[in-house]
Structures are given as structure tokens and as C-alpha cells.
Amino acid sequence: MDMLNLKEPVIGKRAQNRIRNRNAILTAARDCFRENGYENSSIRDIVRRTGLAAGTFYNYFSSKQDIFAALLADFLTLLNDDMSRHRRSARSSHDFIHHAYLALYSATARDPVVYELAHQNQRALRNLFGSDILGLAMLSLEEDVRDGIARGLLPDLDPEYLCAAFFGVAYDISLSVARRVNHQPDRGQEEAEKAARFSTALFLGGLPALAKLSSQS
Numbered sequence: 599m600d601m602l603n604l605k606e607p608v609i610g611k612r613a614q615n616r617i618r619n620r621n622a623i624l625t626a627a628r629d630c631f632r633e634n635g636y637e638n639s640s641i642r643d644i645v646r647r648t649g650l651a652a653g654t655f656y657n658y659f660s661s662k663q664d665i666f667a668a669l670l671a672d673f674l675t676l677l678n679d680d681m682s683r684h685r686r687s688a689r690s691s692h693d694f695i696h697h698a699y700l701a702l703y704s705a706t707a708r709d710p711v712v713y714e715l716a717h718q719n720q721r722a723l724r725n726l727f728g729s730d731i732l733g734l735a736m737l738s739l740e741e742d743v744r745d746g747i748a749r750g751l752l753p754d755l756d757p758e759y760l761c762a763a764f765f766g767v768a769y770d771i772s773l774s775v776a777r778r779v780n781h782q783p784d785r786g787q788e789e790a791e792k793a794a795r796f797s798t799a800l801f802l803g804g805l806p807a808l809a810k811l812s813s814q815s
Contacts, residue, residue, distance in 0.1 A: 620658050622648045624672070627665045632711045632780070636666070636719065666715065673712045677705040685742045694751050695764075695801055698739070700794035702768055703775050707786035710776035717773050739764065767797050 626647035630639035641662055645655050659665050684697035706713045740761050746752040752760065775793050779786045799807040 616658075619648075619650060619654060620668075622650065623655060623658055624665065624669055627662075628669065628709075628711050631715055636662075636715055666719070669709075669712045670716055673705065673709055673716075677701060680705065681739070682742060686745065688746070688751060691746075691751050692798065692802065694746050696794055696798040698742075698764070699768065699797040699801075700790060702772060703790035703793045703797075704787065706772045706775045707779045707790040710779045710786075713772060713776045714780070717776070764801065767801055771797055 623644065627639070627644045629647060630643050634643070639662070641655065642652075644662075644665070645652050648655075659668065681698055681701040684701055685694055688694035688697055740757055743752060743757045743760050747754055747757065771793050775789055778789050782789075799810075803810075
């Protein structure tokens, strides 16, 4: 085996600098949006936080909307990869549902600003991506639901209805997670796990399962 092929590709200095500048802009934008809101944050505010020249900004983004799209695209790419990996490795109905919810809520807890921003700007989201936040976050869910049915992990029901039920539970609970974590950032993963247990119990067993969960906590 050629061990040289196992080495990570070397990234040149110019590429490293581009990655660093792009990340600096996105981090500054996220901070501005959290503190001032999307509408009240200007490109000048964002550039000022980076320490970069104003001209440098326009080498990466042409507008504030571009930054929003980039933040959301990064969020969704990581989320969908994580959700699909966990769902496809599930060995039970509980694991399938719980891991899907946990991946979503964990992503929301890691980046509550982006989730809230997307939730509050549904029209802009549809213009940019053709869907709302959960529609984008769950792009691969229906395919995985069909796979779960085929593997016997889920009942042989209408996959579209199953996905709609999943979305219905996740939509506002994700927003609640984002708001709670914004107030208490150190409780992010704890809040995500709590929300995942709640959602899984509700989805799989309804109110009787929630009552049982409550008696155990």
C-alpha cells in the first residue's frame, strides 16, 4: 500500500488565508446578527469586527444576503450529514427517531443564531433555497424513512405523512431549543438531549409515554 496516499492534501498559504478570512467574516456576521438582529446589522458592522479591509469582504460575499445563505448552507450541510449517518446506522425504531431529533436539536444548540435567523426569515429562505428551514434540514429524511420501512424499523405507512408528523414535532421545539440556548449557552447539549427525549417519547408513544418519561425524571 502506498502510504503517501493516506496523507491529507497540503493546503497552500493562499488557500489557508482564504479559509481564514471567510471564517472570520462568517463569525463576525453571526455575532452581529445575535447582538443587533439581521435587519440592524450592516456590512460595515461586520467588516469592522473582522479587522479586514472593506474591499477584502467583497472578494468573498457580495451582500448580507450572501452571508446569510453561506451560514445556512454550512449549518444544513453538517446537519444533514449527521442526521443521515445516525439514521442509517439505527437498529431500532427508537434509535432511528431519537438520533434524527438529537442531530437536529444538537445542531440548533451549536448555532442557535443561524436557526433563529432562518426561522424568522422564511420568505428570504424560500427565495434563496425554495423551501423553509425544516424542509431544507430534512432533505434526506423521506429517503431514510423509506429505508427504515424497508428494514422493518418503521411501520409500513405513508412516508410522506410520517415525515410531516416528524416535521410538526420538530418545527417549534427546535425554535424553543434555540431560544433557551441563547439565554443559557452553557446548557446547549443538555437542552438538545432533553428536547430529543421529549420529542422521541411524544412521537413514538404519545401522551402516555410522556407521562412515563415525566415520572422517571
